[in-house]
Amino acid sequence: MLKIKNLSARVEEKEILRGLNLEVGKGEVHAIMGPNGSGKSTLASVLSGRDTFEVTDGSVTYNGEDLLDLSPEERARKGIFLAFQYPVEIPGVTNANFLKTALNEIRKSKGLAPLDAKDFLILMREKMKLVEMDKSMTQRSVNEGFSGGEKKRNEVFQMAMLEPTLSILDETDSGLDIDALRIVANGVNALRSPERSFVVITHYQRLLDYIVPDFVHVLYKGRIVKSGTKELAFELEEKGYDWIKEEVDAAKV
Amino acid sequence: MNTTIGTMPEYLTRYFENNNLIGPASLKQIRKDALARFEVLGIPTTKHEEWKYTNLAPLTRSEFHPALYHTLSKDVVVNDLIAGKEVILLVFENGRLNKELSSFDNLPKGITVGELGDNFDHPAVVKNLAKHASFENEAMVALNTAHIFDGAFIHVAENVHCEKPIHLLYISGGEENTLAFPRNLMVAEKNSSAKVIESFHSRGNESSFINIVTEVVLEENANVEWSKIQLENSNTFHISHTECTQAANSNFDIHTITFGGKIVRNNLHIVLDGKNITSNLNGLYVSNGDSLVDNHTLVDHAMPNCLSNELYKGVLDGKSKGVFNGKIFVRKDAQKTNAYQSNKNILMSDEASMNAKPQLEIFADDVKCSHGATTGQLDKEALFYLRSRGIGEEAARAFLTIAFADDVLNRISNETLRDELKNRINERLNKSN
Ligand SMILES: Nc1ncnc2c1ncn2[C@@H]1O[C@H](COP(=O)(O)OP(=O)(O)OP(=O)(O)O)[C@@H](O)[C@H]1O
Ligand SMILES: [Mg+2]
Numbered sequence: 001m002l003k004i005k006n007l008s009a010r011v012e013e014k015e016i017l018r019g020l021n022l023e024v025g026k027g028e029v030h031a032i033m034g035p036n037g038s039g040k041s042t043l044a045s046v047l048s049g050r051d052t053f054e055v056t057d058g059s060v061t062y063n064g065e066d067l068l069d070l071s072p073e074e075r076a077r078k079g080i081f082l083a084f085q086y087p088v089e090i091p092g093v094t095n096a097n098f099l100k101t102a103l104n105e106i107r108k109s110k111g112l113a114p115l116d117a118k119d120f121l122i123l124m125r126e127k128m129k130l131v132e133m134d135k136s137m138t139q140r141s142v143n144e145g146f147s148g149g150e151k152k153r154n155e156v157f158q159m160a161m162l163e164p165t166l167s168i169l170d171e172t173d174s175g176l177d178i179d180a181l182r183i184v185a186n187g188v189n190a191l192r193s194p195e196r197s198f199v200v201i202t203h204y205q206r207l208l209d210y211i212v213p214d215f216v217h218v219l220y221k222g223r224i225v226k227s228g229t230k231e232l233a234f235e236l237e238e239k240g241y242d243w244i245k246e247e248v249d250a251a252k253v
Numbered sequence: 254m255n256t257t258i259g260t261m262p263e264y265l266t267r268y269f270e271n272n273n274l275i276g277p278a279s280l281k282q283i284r285k286d287a288l289a290r291f292e293v294l295g296i297p298t299t300k301h302e303e304w305k306y307t308n309l310a311p312l313t314r315s316e317f318h319p320a321l322y323h324t325l326s327k328d329v330v331v332n333d334l335i336a337g338k339e340v341i342l343l344v345f346e347n348g349r350l351n352k353e354l355s356s357f358d359n360l361p362k363g364i365t366v367g368e369l370g371d372n373f374d375h376p377a378v379v380k381n382l383a384k385h386a387s388f389e390n391e392a393m394v395a396l397n398t399a400h401i402f403d404g405a406f407i408h409v410a411e412n413v414h415c416e417k418p419i420h421l422l423y424i425s426g427g428e429e430n431t432l433a434f435p436r437n438l439m440v441a442e443k444n445s446s447a448k449v450i451e452s453f454h455s456r457g458n459e460s461s462f463i464n465i466v467t468e469v470v471l472e473e474n475a476n477v478e479w480s481k482i483q484l485e486n487s488n489t490f491h492i493s494h495t496e497c498t499q500a501a502n503s504n505f506d507i508h509t510i511t512f513g514g515k516i517v518r519n520n521l522h523i524v525l526d527g528k529n530i531t532s533n534l535n536g537l538y539v540s541n542g543d544s545l546v547d548n549h550t551l552v553d554h555a556m557p558n559c560l561s562n563e564l565y566k567g568v569l570d571g572k573s574k575g576v577f578n579g580k581i582f583v584r585k586d587a588q589k590t591n592a593y594q595s596n597k598n599i600l601m602s603d604e605a606s607m608n609a610k611p612q613l614e615i616f617a618d619d620v621k622c623s624h625g626a627t628t629g630q631l632d633k634e635a636l637f638y639l640r641s642r643g644i645g646e647e648a649a650r651a652f653l654t655i656a657f658a659d660d661v662l663n664r665i666s667n668e669t670l671r672d673e674l675k676n677r678i679n680e681r682l683n684k685s686n
Contacts, residue, residue: 076643092656
């Protein structure tokens, strides 16, 4: 589904991704871990089309198509979804209105008729239940005045509504209490299918108890430096990153 | 004071003598004095501090004249009933009341709405007309005062609540280069309330010049909501001055919404002349092309324990220019004043520009005042967020712009008017996409 080859990206003069390789197959869940500032969010941003980052080398294909040529909205319409590490507040735009527009834009690109108000409401109720979100949230402005945890839950709610084929979750578990963590994981698991893939960026092995990954990768200094199965996450939890950093930095010299 | 004399086109005062035949002697004297003052002040030039960014030179280059005949039909006006049909309606065609198209008969007891010229002997007119908007330092107020005749008079008696909105509908055009000097006076007596909509329209693309002055007087505990809606074409010069005097415990809400015009200058002065007064000043200007919208506001806190809250927002596209000059005076006696002011602008193009200048002059020590002015582009992060959910770039821009503007429009209590304005802004922003 997703093939990232030798991807390098920078912001201004700063190299952040330096020859990153990653393949995500259909139906797979990949976890990405790694120290602060290693480039995880940058990868997520590049995949969703944020233009602050300049791709200097490498390629990304999504279902065989060159992803880097597409605008953010085209990527979204083709099924890519990014749950933001820091969701943006948009005063004056209600959650419901925003989601309805987004959903119908995506439907339009697929040649589907827009959902009418009633069907939209039914769908929204169903998904709200899934992430145990309060009804009042949908009439509030997007993320405005939401608590940290509410913002994250709202990201998962949007994901559930838009039913993407490739979801990238950037630290969606940070700032969540134990119950919210379980709810968010339920939201993800409900979407899991042989057709849908996930890239889950996290600092905590704990999340992976709920969302069990097929692969775990370590991103360090803009590269995937180690890959394994979910056992790798336990090892990282226990030992930290120093041993990996040492391995990598030693190999370089 | 600054008396930079500009060139004075002869057409501006050509109609003075004719106009001054009508009315009581005292009014004739006021007109004369105003004319004399205007001749001293002249049309302001950009050398004048208060007119730095607003160049009225185009007014001196072509000739404008009053329109003589009514040619407007009912079906044209229907489109401009932006507050719905259930209103007390005065239609002014090129500044002059068109009685046939208006409906202000059979008003409830205690409510007077009509032509100013028909009410010169009304005690409230005698007492208030030209007593609030000083022309001493305001050339364009002087020019208007020299021509007082056309315009609306609204009077709401003590304890009376006017349920129906009062709509003053100004429409110009039908011929080129029309000139109008409307003068409005509203007096809301003790414990009364009313909502007034003052809207301005063009028939086609004809050029016009309107120099309007409105005086609003709120007696104790009166409550008035005033919506000034400018929807004229891009060949309109609109120079307006609104002067509101508030007595104790009164509440005044004013919305100044500008969606059209070539050169628009709105002076808004509010004098808070009593305790426990509330004044809410809201403004929204959406401009494009090479238009200029200049809002000059002055909130004068003369007495203690009052609140003023001012929010002006602008969306500037094309080569348009915006000016916001917001003065707040807090005088020595005005302790416990709360005065807030905010001006926020979005520049939609590289060639649009904005000049914002807040001016606070505070002479009392126990006050809460704040002001802020920002000018920038649409929030890039928010744009990316919307696009990352599948919403196209242009639609995302419109989304954010409308949300920005709705913040002001949502303060208008009349639902019909609010929805109509939202529709118009929607149409306009989506059309330019
Ligand atoms: N717009 C930017 N301008 C300058 N530097 C940036 C910008 N965006 C990211 N960086 C830098 O790039 C590096 C990688 O940032 P990124 O956000 O991808 O890290 P991360 O792995 O997600 O970290 P964390 O675990 O703390 O979220 C950091 O050093 C960061 O400061
Ligand atoms: Mg990050």
